[in-house]
Amino acid sequence: MDPIRQSKIENRKIPFKPLPRSFYQAPTLQLAKDLLGTFLVHRSRGVSTIGRIVETEAYLQDDPACHAYRGSTPRTRVMFGPPGHAYLYFIYGMYWCFNVVSAPPGTGEAVLVRALEPIHGIEGMRRRRAGCGKRLSDKALCNGPGKLVIAMGMGPRQNGIDLTKPPLFLAGRAALGPDSFDPRHILTGTRIGINKAAQHPYRFYLRNNPFVSKR
C-alpha cells in the first residue's frame, strides 16, 4: 500500500464494526475463503491494532491434521463450542497461533489465520515484534501465524473469547470502502508445516500479495 493511503488510514477515526455471528456459520472451507480480505481488530488500552487477513488454512473435524480430530480435550474444547470465537494454541514451546472457530457446537473445526497485511498501529506492531533489535519491514511483521499474534498484541488471554464484539473482532471487507477486494484473487494450495493429511488443498491466500507467509 502506498504511504499516502497508509497515513490516511492511520489518521482516520476507526469506523470498523464487528461482523455478526451469522458470518461464521458458513461451512469451514467457505469461511476460510470468506475471511480473506476481512480486518482483524484488537483494541487494547484505548488503541486499535488492525491487520487485513491475506492467508488462511482450514482444519476440519475428519482431518487427521486437525487438533480436534481425536475429539474434545482440555486444549481443544473451544473448537467444539459455537463459531465466531477465538482458539489460540501454544506451539513449539514459544509461539501462539490464532484460529477462528467455525462449525456448529459439537463439531471441532477452525480456520488458522496465517498472515496479515498491517493496516493500523504499525509502529506498535514493530515494537512488539522487535526481539533482535533490528527494525523489521512492514512485510516481516505479520507474515506467519506466530508472528501476527505477537504483532497484534494477542496471546493466551484471548483463547475462547467472542469475536463478534470488542476488544477482539473481525470487520467486513468493505470497511475501507467498496472495491477494496477481488475474490478472483484467491489462490488455493496445501497447508504449511504439517505432515498428516498434507495433500488437502485447504490453504487460501491472495495472489501476488506481498504479506503472505509463502508463495
Next chain:
DNA sequence: AGAGCGATGGCCT
C-alpha cells in the same frame, strides 16, 4: 533462494 537446525515446553499416549 533455499536447506538445515536449535530453541523450547505443553500435550497426549
Next chain:
DNA sequence: GGCCATCGCTCTA
C-alpha cells in the same frame, strides 16, 4: 517419549 498448524539464524549457492 515423541510429536508439534514456528521462527530466526547460519551456511551454501
